[in-house]
Amino acid sequence: MSAITLSDLDISYGDTKVVHAINLDIAEGESFALVGESGSGKSTVLRAISGLAPDWEGRISVLGKARSHGVDRQVARHCQMVFQDPYGSLHPRKTVDATLSEPLAVHGLSNRGPRVEAMLAAVGLDRRFRFRFPHQLSGGQRQRVAIARALMLEPKIMLLDEPTSALDVSVQAEILNLLKRLRREQGLTYLLVTHNLPVVSFLCDRLAVMRHGRIVEVASVAQLKAGALVEPYSKELLAASGGHAQTVST
Numbered sequence: 143m144s145a146i147t148l149s150d151l152d153i154s155y156g157d158t159k160v161v162h163a164i165n166l167d168i169a170e171g172e173s174f175a176l177v178g179e180s181g182s183g184k185s186t187v188l189r190a191i192s193g194l195a196p197d198w199e200g201r202i203s204v205l206g207k208a209r210s211h212g213v214d215r216q217v218a219r220h221c222q223m224v225f226q227d228p229y230g231s232l233h234p235r236k237t238v239d240a241t242l243s244e245p246l247a248v249h250g251l252s253n254r255g256p257r258v259e260a261m262l263a264a265v266g267l268d269r270r271f272r273f274r275f276p277h278q279l280s281g282g283q284r285q286r287v288a289i290a291r292a293l294m295l296e297p298k299i300m301l302l303d304e305p306t307s308a309l310d311v312s313v314q315a316e317i318l319n320l321l322k323r324l325r326r327e328q329g330l331t332y333l334l335v336t337h338n339l340p341v342v343s344f345l346c347d348r349l350a351v352m353r354h355g356r357i358v359e360v361a362s363v364a365q366l367k368a369g370a371l372v373e374p375y376s377k378e379l380l381a382a383s384g385g386h387a388q389t390v391s392t
């Protein structure tokens with residue numbers, strides 16, 4: 143089954159259309175990247191899928207079901223988003239425990255304490271972090287908490303918006319390794335936005351290159367690694383990253 147299908151998707155903010163006629167089909171279990179210059183509409187695509195950019199036309203299907211406009215509980219349950227900035231995305235006055243318990247409470251799920259502890263372990267944080275506040279954590283630890291929060295409802299799909307770009311280089315590699323392991327262990331589908339082609343090579347199977355709100359090329363990571371992108375703009379992006387897409391130091 144497809145995890146995400148986008149058909150003739152246009153997305154606007156007010157009167158301004160910023161994404162034009164996107165078509166994409168992402169398989170369950172696949173890890174797919176959106177790359178392209180700043181402002182090309184990558185984050186907007188994730189926002190429309192998750193419900194944060196409700197002004198869209200066309201069709202968005204998640205796990206075979208058409209998404210409604212506005213709040214869609216099926217999507218909320220199965221499709222979770224992780225943002226670039228773990229400083230901004232965690233509530234400063236909530237402990238890690240409160241942050242991780244909240245999605246369980248909203249969905250009426252019990253056994254919260256053991257579930258929180260199990261998820262902390264899954265993202266590589268020991269139990270002493272459970273009652274800390276965000277300001278008592280490092281950037282990498284905060285992003286682990288943000289990833290744990292996204293996983294609390296056992297989603298099938300993760301929408302990852304530049305999940306490592308706000309972090310120090312050494313910490314980026316740890317988080318990328320964590321995301322790789324979690325995908326393998328939990329059979330997750332990833333749709334990832336990044337500027338960083340080595341991250342795509344490390345974590346993804348395929349990519350779409352976006353420019354001015356349109357997809358200009360869809361390619362496999364094998365093509366990316368071989369430098370075999372076809373469209374002139376994709377070649378420019380590859381050249382801008384030093385002509386290679388392979389070196390994430392993990």
Ligand SMILES: Nc1ncnc2c1ncn2[C@@H]1O[C@H](COP(=O)(O)OP(=O)(O)OP(=O)(O)O)[C@@H](O)[C@H]1O
Pocket residue numbers: 155160178179180181182183184185186187335
């Ligand atoms: N909330 C908003 N209201 C109005 N316009 C917006 C809003 N968010 C983004 N835009 C505009 O939509 C376009 C696409 O932005 P988007 O953030 O999706 O690009 P992006 O490719 O993810 O860029 P970046 O890599 O810099 O995050 C840009 O022109 C941006 O200015």
